[in-house]
Amino acid sequence: LSERLSGVFDRLTKQGALSEDDVKTALREVRVALLEADVSLPVARDFVKAVQEQATGQAVTKSITPGQQVVKIVHDALIDVLKGEGEPGALKIDNPPAPILMVGLQGGGKTTTTAKLAKRLKEREGKRVLMASLDVNRPAAMEQLAILGQQIGVDTLPIVKGEDPVAITKRAKTQAGLGGYDVYMLDTAGRLSIDEELMQQVEAVRDVVTPRETLLVVDGLTGQDAVHTAENFDERIGISGVVLTRMDGDGRGGAALSMRAVTGKPIKFVGLGEKMDALETFEPERIAGRILGMGDIVALVEKAQETIEAEQAERMMKRMAKGQFNMNDLKMQLEQMIKMGGMQGMMGMMPGMGKMAKQVEDAGLDDKMLKQQIALIQSMTKKERANPQLLQASRKKRIAKGAGMEVSDLNKLMKMHRQMSDMMKKMGKMGKGGMLKQAMK
Ligand code: GDP
Ligand code: MG
Secondary structure, eight states: OHHHHHHHHHHOOOOSBOOHHHHHHHHHHHHHHHHHTTOOHHHHHHHHHHHHHHHTTOBOOTTOOHHHHHHHHHHHHHHHHHOOSSOTTOOOOOSSSEEEEEEOOTTSSHHHHHHHHHHHHHHHHOOOEEEEEOOTTOHHHHHHHHHHHHHHTOEEOOOOTTOOHHHHHHHHHHHHHHTTOSEEEEEOOOOSSOOHHHHHHHHHHHHHHOOSEEEEEEEGGGTHHHHHHHHHHHHHTOOSEEEEEOTTSSOOOHHHHHHHHHHOOOEEEEEOSSSTTOEEEOOHHHHHHHHHOOHHHHHHHHHHHHHHHHHHHHHHHHHHHTTOOOHHHHHHHHHHHHHTTHHHHHHHHSTTOHHHHHHHHHTTOSHHHHHHHHHHHHTSOHHHHHOGGGOOHHHHHHHHHHTTOOHHHHHHHHHHHHHHHHHHHHHHHHHTTHHHHHHHO
């Protein structure tokens, strides 16, 4: 596949913006790669179509071919789709005892994952966990959980012969409350395929406890079937997240993409082996790389983009040291801020700045405002951006109107520009750019 791709990319060496043809040609190969990774056909088709619209017209980084650029755009779009809201791997389990319901087909890895997750909650979050097997059809399955529990030092609900799943669930709930457990996990029975009896059983259990999390455990190697399973369980039971198992195998994990696209539910964890610590938080970047299988190209484009950014920054610093900080430079700074997660994000990263981040938020200095400021700069002509001193009353009115804002907003932006410009001049004088360079690192 790689060879085929580089062939296509060699033919696409035009520079500038991505044309519709560039994008189409490259995406044909991307589509094949997705299908080979076991992404379901409709999902692959929709995804490629969305990327096509998004990619056409985008700039091509210097020294990169259009085809390579498209791969990078695809890679980033994949990460976007794979990423759910909220922290990956986070579970809503405050207010003890919190019930977690584990559902899925037989052999998907429910029992193993129940124990892996219990171990993780115990070791990483210091939680007291109780596990209960509801698999009354297979006594061996109940034994299996008990043995795993012993192995990892997590309690299991004592097995009582002849009880049905609902009775076991009620006993688990009572025991979790009396025993002071933080979490109790219910490992349900599976079937080889989805059937009515299974669904009714899981529904009955769900209604006894109202689970805080309902995790669907699916074999990541089963591709299309996994998606079908997820759809069914979500419709009947309502799932809060997915655990993809057997991701230690050769599969490329296309099921992850299909499942996100079809259910919209977050993938929380991936299983990477049979051992009890082979469970990891789901990482969209990693799976995206694996699904696409074009890591070299992505790395190449990222490197080229970094080089260009470094060159731009260097040029900007040189001009700033000479006191030539113009609106283009300010725009670059504002864009950088958004990229780094906005003002709050940047401050949140700096130790001791958490409180200030809150103040910034209260003052309305958020992403939206950064974007408005960028819009104002975009509404200026080339000449005006390079020479902000040109901005007199009539020009100001035109610019503010063009960006859908007031002249007073523009005045604020100009004040900020003047302040930054003064500061840059001072810093430039102090270290002939050296200090500034340090500050920007
Ligand atoms: P259940 O029927 O859904 O409860 O499935 P089990 O938890 O009993 O797992 C079935 C088999 O899959 C067992 O042999 C597990 O060791 C194995 N298994 C579970 N998760 C993983 C995984 O992430 N990777 C690998 N390689 N094997 C797994
Ligand atoms: Mg089981």
